[in-house]
Amino acid sequence: MAEVLAATTGSDWRSLDPENTLYVELPAGRVIIELAPAFAPHYVANVKALVRSGYFDGAVMLRSQDNYVVQWGDPNSGDSGKAKSIGNAQKSVAAELDRPLSSEVPFTRLADGDIYAPQAGHSLGFPVASDPKSNRMWLAHCYGMVGAGRGDTIDSGNGGELYVVIGHAPRHLDRNVTLLGRVVQGMELLSTFPRGTGGMGFYTEGIERPVIRGAKIAADVPEAQRTPLEVLRTESPAFQKLIEARRNRPESWFVHKAGKIDLCNVPLPVRVRAAASSTIH
């Protein structure tokens, strides 16, 4: 993997779009989420409206369920007297579970197959599954993917509670709840929260829940305070080489080459932009 990445060129990488990059500031550091407007345009817009209204300032981790998800939001959302204002955001947003396969949005197929869908692959840096028969594709619940918690009805979420996958990919959630992004930095801050002892990993009364200092859209943060991340383009030939190097690991440590790779085991490399290209930019 290191060799493949060392052989990449600048054009194999792209900078995150500040307008679609979410910073969640925890006491231990910054979690960075790339939002996915191509897949969940209305949810992304609503999350941004919530962030810009200060909705996540004072939010807490509500839930940390082992081998599943962490989830955060307003601790008082159930109490109309104390609930945080949602500003200009919507109270609920219709689910965005899939989108058309179309030439407007790339789909790079993974040759290895998928248990849960007719096809799997990548699009714009995200793991996706697809069904050529129905001509739809959708974001897949891999480690680090970010979704919008919802209630019993499919359209009841609004992005005010966000969850992140911290365990083996719960792909049975695909097309049951809206995914809207992926954590590109800071997963280790989310994955190590103590697990909640209530049902579904909710923190129970009386326990101090981990606090969120606040959230910002990167575009609203002075450039000097942004984290200049780049992600490897999943449409690049370099990405295909990377997949092959993971499918059949060349290191001598491996005595048995897997020959295959599962969608959610494909690494999606992220790096801090080198200072040189940063000044050109």
Added chain:
Amino acid sequence: MAEVLAATTGSDWRSLDPENTLYVELPAGRVIIELAPAFAPHYVANVKALVRSGYFDGAVMLRSQDNYVVQWGDPNSGDSGKAKSIGNAQKSVAAELDRPLSSEVPFTRLADGDIYAPQAGHSLGFPVASDPKSNRMWLAHCYGMVGAGRGDTIDSGNGGELYVVIGHAPRHLDRNVTLLGRVVQGMELLSTFPRGTGGMGFYTEGIERPVIRGAKIAADVPEAQRTPLEVLRTESPAFQKLIEARRNRPESWFVHKAGKIDLCNVPLPVRVRAAASSTIH
């Protein structure tokens, strides 16, 4: 899932064999590992010899790599002057990467297929993959599986460093390193250790590594201090019902039924034996 489990009978469950149950005592609580002598007889025997020689008393977490593994062992194993004695245990044990498919050991096939192997399923409570052509089966690297760390050569491990999968199943490790058991209690203690900041998640010099108080084989612990766990038999019809309830989730929350389930998403239920059956026993 709750309904399926509520409908089970006592014979759907089995108690852990105290002679093949490993307790790893952490300051935060007990981690319980069911050993797999049917798959790694010599490694299991060596781990037991190490445990009984006190090898893991004073061991530490060496490594915590996000979305991958934690690994523990003797912090001084590289220093012949300070390294812990291995007692009657072997310095190295030949890899036990797979075993014959045979009528002596059950194999319950999962109908859903597998990316990494011709077949997948369960055997004696463990997730396994198999190849009918070569007539072999092997333990699969799912969340919670326990393996024996090794060096560059395939036969260089001895069970003195044990790792546990804490992320998306790294199935590319299958048949590259010996798996010897599964964590049946206490995963949340292992999965939340701070990640190491060195390469491969190793804790770097100067950081206080999480400590292991000691390890015991359950048979050597007074019965009153044992944890009376039972696991659902993976050969039982109840287990098949459970798989189906997870493959097509009946809860109304789900608007899209997956129709399939990945090997490493199949839950392997564990419960504390009820007091009534405990007294009969």
